[in-house]
Amino acid sequence: MISENLVKQITFIKEIDKIKYIQRRTKLFNSDRRENDAEHSWHLAMIAIVLSEHSNDDIDLLKVIKMVLIHDIVEIDAGDTFIYDQTKNHENTTEEKKCAERIFGMLPEKQAEEYLQIWMEFEDGISNEAKFAKSMDRLEPLLQNASNNGGTWKEFGVKYETVYGKQKTIKKGSTTLWGYAKDLIEDSVDKGILEK
Template sequence: MVPENLLKQINFIKEIDKVKYIQRKTKLFNSDRNENDAEHSWHLAMMALILTEHSNESVDILKVIKMVLIHDIVEIDAGDTFIYDTQKSHSNTDEERLAANRIFGLLPSGQAQELIAIWEEFEAGITSEAKFARSMDRLEPLLQNTSNDGGTWKEFDVDYEKVYQKKSLIKEGSNTIWDFSEQLINESVEKGILKKKS
C-alpha cells in the first residue's frame, strides 16, 4: 500500500514539471535562447548560495533557497509577467494567489501550508530572507541583459529610468550587490546598450 502523502507529493512533483515549459523574456548568458522558469529558479538558488555573504542582514540560507525555488511555480497557472510589462502589473495578483493555493494544495496539508507561507513571505518582501531572495531575482536578468548587448532592454525598448527603478530593489537585500549593479547599469548606458530618455 502506497502512503497517501507519498502519492500527493509525487503528484505535486509531476505538476511542477510544467515550470520547465514557461518561457521568460530574458535569454541565457551570451545566447539567443530564452530562459525557462526552472532554469531561472535553479540559477537564483545557486546565486543565493554563493552570494550570501553580501546580504545586508544575516539570513537563513535554506529559507532563501526555498523561496527562489518556489517563487515562480505559480506561473504554471498565472503565466510569466514581464517585469517591464506596461499592460499588467508585476506585483502579486489574484491569479497568482489562486495558483499558489491550487498547486501547493496538491501536497499534504502541512507541506502545502509551509510552501504557501514561504511564497507569501517572498511576495511581501519584508523579512531579511525575502529581501535577499528578491535581490537575486532582480540581479540575474541584469547580468543576462548586460551579457547580451542589451537583451530585452533593446528588444522591448526599455529605458534606463525603468531599469534603474526596477533594479534599485536590489539594495534592500544587499548594498554591496546594488553598488555593483548600479555600476553595471551606468556602464550599459556608456556602452549604448541601455538608453536614457532623450
C-alpha cells in the same frame, strides 16, 4: 502500501515539471535562447548560495533557497509576467495567490501550508530572507541583459529609468550588490546597450 502523503507529493512533483515549459523574456547569458522558469529558479538558488555573504542582514539561507525555487511555480497557471511589462502589474499577487493555493494544495496539508507561507513571504518582501531572495531575482536578469548587449532592454525598448527603478529593489537585500548593479547599469548606458 503507499501512503496518501507520498501519492500527493508525487502528484505535485509531476505538476511542477510544467515550470520547465514557461518561457521567460530574458535570454541565457551570451545567447539568443530564452530562459525557462526552471532554469531561472535553479540559477537563483545557486546565485543565493554563492552571494549570501553579501546580504545586508543575517539570513536563513535554506529559506532563501526555498523561496527562489518556489517563487515562480505559480506561473504554471498564471504565466510569466515580464518585469518591464507596461500593461500588467508584475506584483499581481491576487491572481497568483489562487494559483499558489491550487498548486501547493496538491501537497499534504503541512507541506502545502509551509510552501504557501514561504511563497507569500517572498511576495511580501519584508523579511530579511525575502529581501535577499528578491535581490537575486532582480540581479540575474540584469546580468543576462548586460551580457546580451542589452537583450530585452533593446528588444522591448526599455529605458534606463525603468531599469533603474526595478533594479533598486536589490538594495533592500544587499547594498554591496546594489553598488555592483548600479555600476553595471551605468556601464550599460556608456556602452549604448541601455538607452537613457
